[in-house]
Amino acid sequence: MLPALWAVQDQFGYLPSAAVAAVAEELELVPSEVAAVSSFYSMYFSHKPGQHFVQVCRNVSCALRGADGILAHLGRVLGVEDGATTADGLFTLEGTVECLGGCGGAPMMQVDRYSYEDLTPDRCDNIIAALRAAPPVEPGRDGGPGGRS
Amino acid sequence: MADDLVLTRLVGRPGVTTLEGYERVGGYLGLRKAVTLTPEQIIDEVKSSGLRGRGGAGFPTGTKWSFLPRDVFPRYLCVNADESEPGCFKDRYLIDELPHQLLEGVLIAAFTLRVSHAFIYIRGEYRAQRELLDRCVAEAYEAGLAGRGILGTEWDCEVIVHGGAGAYICGEETALIDSLEGLRGQPRLKPPFPAIRGLYGSPTVVNNVETLSNLPFIVLEGGAAYAQRGTAASPGTRVFCVSGHVERPGNYEVPMGTTTFRDLLQKAGGVWKGRALKAMQPGGGSMQILGPQHLDVPLDFKAVADAGSSLGAGALVVMDQTTCLVDVAKRLVDFYHHESCGKCAPCREGTYFESQLMHRLEAGIASESELATLSDICANMDGRCFCPLGDTATWFVMSAYRMFPDEFLAHCGAGRCPVRAARPAAA
Ligand SMILES: Cc1cc2nc3c(=O)[nH]c(=O)nc-3n(C[C@H](O)[C@H](O)[C@H](O)COP(=O)(O)O)c2cc1C
Numbered sequence: 001m002l003p004a005l006w007a008v009q010d011q012f013g014y015l016p017s018a019a020v021a022a023v024a025e026e027l028e029l030v031p032s033e034v035a036a037v038s039s040f041y042s043m044y045f046s047h048k049p050g051q052h053f054v055q056v057c058r059n060v061s062c063a064l065r066g067a068d069g070i071l072a073h074l075g076r077v078l079g080v081e082d083g084a085t086t087a088d089g090l091f092t093l094e095g096t097v098e099c100l101g102g103c104g105g106a107p108m109m110q111v112d113r114y115s116y117e118d119l120t121p122d123r124c125d126n127i128i129a130a131l132r133a134a135p136p137v138e139p140g141r142d143g144g145p146g147g148r149s
Numbered sequence: 150m151a152d153d154l155v156l157t158r159l160v161g162r163p164g165v166t167t168l169e170g171y172e173r174v175g176g177y178l179g180l181r182k183a184v185t186l187t188p189e190q191i192i193d194e195v196k197s198s199g200l201r202g203r204g205g206a207g208f209p210t211g212t213k214w215s216f217l218p219r220d221v222f223p224r225y226l227c228v229n230a231d232e233s234e235p236g237c238f239k240d241r242y243l244i245d246e247l248p249h250q251l252l253e254g255v256l257i258a259a260f261t262l263r264v265s266h267a268f269i270y271i272r273g274e275y276r277a278q279r280e281l282l283d284r285c286v287a288e289a290y291e292a293g294l295a296g297r298g299i300l301g302t303e304w305d306c307e308v309i310v311h312g313g314a315g316a317y318i319c320g321e322e323t324a325l326i327d328s329l330e331g332l333r334g335q336p337r338l339k340p341p342f343p344a345i346r347g348l349y350g351s352p353t354v355v356n357n358v359e360t361l362s363n364l365p366f367i368v369l370e371g372g373a374a375y376a377q378r379g380t381a382a383s384p385g386t387r388v389f390c391v392s393g394h395v396e397r398p399g400n401y402e403v404p405m406g407t408t409t410f411r412d413l414l415q416k417a418g419g420v421w422k423g424r425a426l427k428a429m430q431p432g433g434g435s436m437q438i439l440g441p442q443h444l445d446v447p448l449d450f451k452a453v454a455d456a457g458s459s460l461g462a463g464a465l466v467v468m469d470q471t472t473c474l475v476d477v478a479k480r481l482v483d484f485y486h487h488e489s490c491g492k493c494a495p496c497r498e499g500t501y502f503e504s505q506l507m508h509r510l511e512a513g514i515a516s517e518s519e520l521a522t523l524s525d526i527c528a529n530m531d532g533r534c535f536c537p538l539g540d541t542a543t544w545f546v547m548s549a550y551r552m553f554p555d556e557f558l559a560h561c562g563a564g565r566c567p568v569r570a571a572r573p574a575a576a
Contacts, residue, residue: 001331002314027331040333040490043273043315059235060434060480061392061466098317098488099235099434100274103392103464104242104399113276 001027001037005044014045042098050085050092052131054078055110058095061103070107071095073121077128090132153378155366155386156359157402160246166281168288171249177294179365183257184300186368191261195364197372199384204229204320204357205433205462207450214262216344217352224264225348227329227355228255230271230278231313231320235434235484236464239388240358242400244271244278247362248285252308254361256295257368259306262354266307270325273314282310317488321536322355323347324490335492336536359388359463380406383449387463391417394424394469403448411444413465424469428552432461434481435541437548438474457548473568474553475560478546479507485542496539499530503542513563520557523550 004027008019015038017031024031038044056074058067071082074093078086082095102108105117109124116127164170171177183191196211217224228251232240244251251269259267271279286308289295297305311329318324319334326348328334347353363385367375376384383405392398396418403413410429420426426441437458439446446456453460468477486500506523509515527543534540550557559567 002312002328005314006312037331037333041273041314041316058480059484060430060477061236061398063476063480064393064466064468064472096487098233098274098315099237099484101232101238101241101272103236103238103390103466106392106398110274115277 059099067107194372198375203359226267233317254364393467493535
C-alpha cells in the first residue's frame with residue numbers, strides 16, 4: 001500500500017482523490033480503506049503543497065541551537081506564516097515535523113528530499129535564493145542537492 | 150585507537166558506498182564466510198559476541214534469533230531503519246557512509262535465519278538514504294549477493310527496501326509490521342511476539358540498522374574479538390549521537406562500559422561556549438534526564454539504569470546552563486502528542502492533556518496546583534498504555550520535574566518563562 005501511495009504522490013505531488021480510488025481498485029479495497037491508511041501518515045498530502053516543501057525541525061536538539069529563530073527568519077523571507085504556502089505557489093513552510101535525524105547539524109531543515117544543516121539566517125537566504133533561481137521543477141522531481149556547507 | 154572501532158572503521162574509504170569500493174576494503178568477506186558455516190555456528194558467534202539490540206530495548210540478538218520456531222517457513226527479516234527518536238541520527242549516518250556494510254549484515258542475518266525475504270523499512274523522511282539503499286541492493290543483485298542462488302549456493306533471498314511515510318510509531322516492531330502489510334502503523338498485542346507470528350502471520354525477526362551492521366565484523370573476526378571491546382556486561386562498541394549544546398555535535402563510536410558520559414562529552418568538544426552543563430538526556434527523547442552529577446557514569450546498560458535512565462537508542466542531548474527544561478519538556482511532550490497513534494486512550498488522551506498543560510506552564514500561566522495535575526496525568530499514563538510510546542511520553546517531563554522542581558514551580562503564574570527572562574539577550 002505505502003509504495004503505491006508513494007508512486008501516486010511522486011507523480012502528482014499529492015494524493016488526488018481520483019488516484020486514491022484507482023489505488024483502491026488496483027489493490028481490491030474500497031477507497032475509504034486506502035484513505036484510512038493515507039491519512040495516518042504525515043507525509044502523504046491530501047492537498048497540493050508548494051513546489052518546494054520547507055520543513056524546519058524544531059525538536060529538542062535543533063531547538064537548543066536556535067531552530068525557532070530560523071523558522072521565524074524563513075517566515076519573514078518567504079512572507080508566510082508557519083504552515084502556509086507563498087502566493088506564487090513556490091514554497092510551503094512547515095515548522096511542525098518529527099525530528100528529522102539531522103541533530104548533528106542542528107539547526108537543520110529539509111527541503112523536498114534534501115537536508116540542509118548548520119543553518120544560519122544568511123545560509124537560509126542563499127538556499128531560498130538558489131531555489132527561486134532554479135528552473136521550475138517537474139512534479140515529484142527534486143529541487144537540487146543539499147548537505148552541509 | 151582505530152583498532153577498537155567496529156562500525157565506523159571503514160567510514161570515508163574511497164568509493165566505499167559502492168559495491169566495488171566496499172569489496173576493495175574487505176566488504177562481503179563476512180557473508181562469503183557465513184555461507185560456509187551452519188546457522189547454528191553463526192548464532193553461537195553472535196551469542197558469544199554479547200551483541201545486544203541497538204534499537205532501544207537492548208535485547209540480546211543471538212537469543213532473539215533462537216526464539217524462531219524450528220522448521221516453520223516462510224520466515225521474514227525486518228530491518229528497522231525507521232529511526233525517529235528525537236536526538237538520534239546514527240542509523241542515517243551508518244546508511245549514508247556504509248550502506249553495503251548494513252546490506253552485508255542483513256544478508257548474514259537472512260542466511261542464518263533462513264528467511265526468504267528481508268525488508269528494510271526506512272522512514273519516509275530519509276528519501277535520499279532510501280534511494281542510496283535501492284542502488285546498493287541493485288548492485289548486490291547484479292553481483293549475485295542477493296536474489297536466487299546467492300554466491301553459488303542453493304539459498305535464495307529477496308531484499309526489498311520499503312519507504313515509510315512519516316510516523317514515529319512505525320519504529321515499534323509490531324507497528325512496523327502492520328505498516329509493511331499496508332495498514333495504519335499501530336502496535337499489536339504481544340504475545341504472540343513477532344518471532345512466533347509476525348509479518349503476514351509468519352515467524353519474523355526485527356532488528357535495528359546498527360545491530361545488523363555489526364554482523365560482518367562478528368562473523369569475520371569472531372564473537373570473541375567483538376566482546377574484547379567494552380566490558381563483560383556491556384560488550385562491544387556503540388555509535389552515540391551527541392547533539393545540543395556541544396562544540397562538535399556528531400556521531401562517535403566508542404567502546405561501551407569503559408567510556409563515561411564525560412569522555413563522550415569531551416569527544417564532542419565539551420559544552421559549547423565554555424558554559425556549564427545543566428542537564429543531559431541519554432538514549433533519545435524517550436529517556437529520563439541526568440545531571441552533571443552523572444558525568445562519571447559509564448556507558449553501561451546497568452550503570453545508566455542505576456542512575457535512573459537508559460542508553461535507549463544511543464543518543465546524548467546536552468543542555469547548558471541557560472536551558473529552560475520546561476521548554477525542552479514541552480517540545481518532547483508535543484512530539485509524543487503528535488506521534489501518538491491513537492490506538493489506546495491513555496496515550497491518545499494523556500498526551501493531549503499533557504501537551505495543553507505544558508504549553509500553559511511554559512507560558513507562565515499555569516497555577517501551582519496544575520503541577521499536581523501534571524503528575525496525576527503522567528501517573529495515569531506510565532505503565533497503562535498499550536505500548537511504550539505512551540509510557541515514555543511521561544519519562545522526561547517527570548524526571549525533569551523531580552530534578553528541577555523549583556524551575557517548574559517558578560513558571561507557575563509568572564506570566565512568562567522565568568528562565569528565558571533571566572537569559573542575557575545574546576544567548
Ligand atoms: C515507540 C517506539 C519506537 C521505536 N522506534 C524504533 C526505531 O526507530 N528504530 C529501532 O531500531 N527500534 C525502535 N524501537 C524498538 C523496536 O520495537 C525493536 O525493539 C527494535 O527494532 C529491535 O531491534 P534490535 O533488537 O536490533 O534493537 C521502537 C520502540 C518503540 C516502543
